[in-house]
Amino acid sequence: MSRLLALPLSKEDVKSLSAGDGVSLTGPLYTARDAAHKRLVAALEAGQELPVDLAGQAIYYCGPTPAPPGRPIGAAGPTTSSRMDPYAPQLYAAGVRATIGKGERAPEVRMACREYGCLYMVAVGGAGALLGQCVTSARVVAYEDLGAEAIRELHVEEFPVIVAYDAYGGSVFPGDEVLE
Amino acid sequence: MRELDVNSLIGPLAAACIRANRELPAEVEAALRYAREHESDKLARQVLDTLIANAQLARDSSLPICQDTGVVVVFADVGQDLHLVGGDFYEAINEGVRQGYREGFLRKSVVAAPLSRAPNTGDNTPAIVHVRLVPGERLRLHVAPKGAGSENMSALWMLTPAGGAAGVIEAVLARIREAGGQPCPPLVLGIGIGGTFEKAALLAKEALLRPLGEASEQPEVAKLEAEILETVNATGIGPMGLGGDTTALAVHILTYPCHIASLPVALNVQCHVARHTTVEL
Numbered sequence: 001m002s003r004l005l006a007l008p009l010s011k012e013d014v015k016s017l018s019a020g021d022g023v024s025l026t027g028p029l030y031t032a033r034d035a036a037h038k039r040l041v042a043a044l045e046a047g048q049e050l051p052v053d054l055a056g057q058a059i060y061y062c063g064p065t066p067a068p069p070g071r072p073i074g075a076a077g078p079t080t081s082s083r084m085d086p087y088a089p090q091l092y093a094a095g096v097r098a099t100i101g102k103g104e105r106a107p108e109v110r111m112a113c114r115e116y117g118c119l120y121m122v123a124v125g126g127a128g129a130l131l132g133q134c135v136t137s138a139r140v141v142a143y144e145d146l147g148a149e150a151i152r153e154l155h156v157e158e159f160p161v162i163v164a165y166d167a168y169g170g171s172v173f174p175g176d177e178v179l180e
Numbered sequence: 181m182r183e184l185d186v187n188s189l190i191g192p193l194a195a196a197c198i199r200a201n202r203e204l205p206a207e208v209e210a211a212l213r214y215a216r217e218h219e220s221d222k223l224a225r226q227v228l229d230t231l232i233a234n235a236q237l238a239r240d241s242s243l244p245i246c247q248d249t250g251v252v253v254v255f256a257d258v259g260q261d262l263h264l265v266g267g268d269f270y271e272a273i274n275e276g277v278r279q280g281y282r283e284g285f286l287r288k289s290v291v292a293a294p295l296s297r298a299p300n301t302g303d304n305t306p307a308i309v310h311v312r313l314v315p316g317e318r319l320r321l322h323v324a325p326k327g328a329g330s331e332n333m334s335a336l337w338m339l340t341p342a343g344g345a346a347g348v349i350e351a352v353l354a355r356i357r358e359a360g361g362q363p364c365p366p367l368v369l370g371i372g373i374g375g376t377f378e379k380a381a382l383l384a385k386e387a388l389l390r391p392l393g394e395a396s397e398q399p400e401v402a403k404l405e406a407e408i409l410e411t412v413n414a415t416g417i418g419p420m421g422l423g424g425d426t427t428a429l430a431v432h433i434l435t436y437p438c439h440i441a442s443l444p445v446a447l448n449v450q451c452h453v454a455r456h457t458t459v460e461l
Binding site for chain 1: 223233237238241243244245246248285286288297300302329357362363417421423451
């Protein structure tokens, strides 16, 4: 049975979860992938304000398909998280509370989750149609010129994820070694 | 000699792009169901159930199976007695892709410049087209939208001939372990063995077009396919890398003669959304 949780997640929510837990999320998610991450981190490094306040929020590594008529979004499954590994620790440090994607990540990301009390969660890759149906609204909030890679604020209802890295260094992936 | 206006392929190709992205081939769905029945891990069974439900939803709705609707790879079998008229063949293919990705609300995932990453071409063109001359006067287009999550985990090795089949297994297994859950297992592995550097890569891609569950016609190659499948599934990586018995659904190998000093091996990794369809004109 997966646990129902509201977004944005509180610090207590994060502390209460362990790698392997199933969670159903309801609330706002912010999509960002390769190109948006490059810009976000460039802004952080230049000491600029981010175009959208991500403090306490969850980033979803997703580039959806265009919305067909009558729907808020098309297919919206996760992309491979490891491509965002060079950026993730800086974003966790800047206040992002959770990231959602698919697949194993660099040890630095797991260490950042432990250090900042954050989560990395996974959704089922390739289940884009089903996951798109959990999205009840979507609007572009930054970097519109990036098209599918723009930052979108999604509202999701009972969006199914599994905790992959918890705030204690734990991992759901059988191949991951214990962190020092 | 038969004449064919290249513009006549545009509509059918556009429809094929949409169909491929919404309708998982029946044999792939059957393979997911078979894996579900034989999977011992509870979480892995849940993931497989999700994938089966997703394939059904995509077929019954206007949504693509996956948001990565890929770069369009086309293997064009051109009959050598066919005369293509009416315009540029490659441009007609791109127009079919353009229309299909617009009308099907599919994602435009192609950037014009691989290094600067800009701009997005805006219409998912150009397609990657491989032309093969074949007997006859028909045109057959094998259309396979290829997602990047799995493509990125592909690899090519120039092995030492002395390594033989054991060397192939070792290289493939190491790569699959390294990839883990990133390429969206359960996977289909296309493997090209022999030829030259570029021939092996093309063979690996072609191998993915074979209907799932069909073994190689060469007994020794079929034996290697079965051995690699068993070895990969014994890793325990499982669906989405979360653990389980189902890391790959199938292994397809194509071979070709090669130089006495060479053993090129290419691995093209395909996720469980093993999409392809065919247009014949």
